Amino acid sequence: MSSIHAESIRKHLKLYFIMGSINCQRHPVNVLSDAIAGGITLFQFREKGPGALIGQAKLDLAKQLQKLCQEHHIPFIVNDDINLAISIGADGVHVGQDDESAIIIRKKLGTHAIIGVSAHTIFEAKQAIQDGANYLGVGPIYPTQTKPDAKAVLGTRLIQELRTKGIDIPLVGIGGITTDNAADVIQAGADGISVISAIASAASVRNVAALFNQNLSI
Ligand SMILES: Cc1ncc(COP(=O)(O)OP(=O)(O)O)c(N)n1
Numbered sequence: 175m176s177s178i179h180a181e182s183i184r185k186h187l188k189l190y191f192i193m194g195s196i197n198c199q200r201h202p203v204n205v206l207s208d209a210i211a212g213g214i215t216l217f218q219f220r221e222k223g224p225g226a227l228i229g230q231a232k233l234d235l236a237k238q239l240q241k242l243c244q245e246h247h248i249p250f251i252v253n254d255d256i257n258l259a260i261s262i263g264a265d266g267v268h269v270g271q272d273d274e275s276a277i278i279i280r281k282k283l284g285t286h287a288i289i290g291v292s293a294h295t296i297f298e299a300k301q302a303i304q305d306g307a308n309y310l311g312v313g314p315i316y317p318t319q320t321k322p323d324a325k326a327v328l329g330t331r332l333i334q335e336l337r338t339k340g341i342d343i344p345l346v347g348i349g350g351i352t353t354d355n356a357a358d359v360i361q362a363g364a365d366g367i368s369v370i371s372a373i374a375s376a377a378s379v380r381n382v383a384a385l386f387n388q389n390l391s392i
Pocket residue numbers: 190192218220222253254268269270271290291292310311312313321346348368
């Protein structure tokens with residue numbers, strides 16, 4: 175059972191920035207700082223892939239990024255690493271279908287934690303809701319270079335189907351989302367969008383984050 179209000183989560187999901195050190199061409203603290211200045215509403219620390227930090231270096235970066243988020247009242251979510259989330263007191267975690275279920279994670283993190291779960295089918299979405307997820311990450315909406323093991327591209331079809339079936343859990347679309355296609359994801363029924371490369375790799379991180387905001391009218 176979660177004590178977090180769905181409407182509060184919906185609000186934070188609007189422009190959900192995800193990043194780890196390998197997604198950045200500058201120091202991650204500077205990239206996140208610019209993204210915050212551009213108006214991101216939620217942050218996920220996803221330190222994953224070839225060359226990603228491990229051990230103390232990962233912990234140190236997580237703490238630096240968490241501090242920045244705390245200063246700007248942006249919830250700090252940890253991807254995959256439940257122990258890291260517990261050790262630094264993160265606001266929540268995001269897990270996929272191959273990870274522990276939201277039921278187990280809730281027991282470890284408590285009722286106040288935000289738990290996000292990836293869903294690629296109606297069945298997975300319903301299961302995550304039953305297990306107590308606070309929000310869903312639905313994707314990949316468009317082709318993405320960022321996650322080599324991403325599932326088949328869905329387009330906005332699953333988001334539309336979930337909403338048509340009356341499933342109103344807070345959710346974001348993820349995968350290949352840019353300033354040009356973001357509005358279509360919202361139009362399909364998502365509460366927000368999750369973005370890695372379009373923001374992290376931008377020449378001006380701040381300007382692109384602001385443009386996302388403008389295109390989403392948020
Ligand atoms: C918001 C959001 N949605 C989906 C994912 C993908 O999670 P997962 O399927 O566990 O894949 P990895 O990110 O762990 O490679 C996400 N991270 N965030």
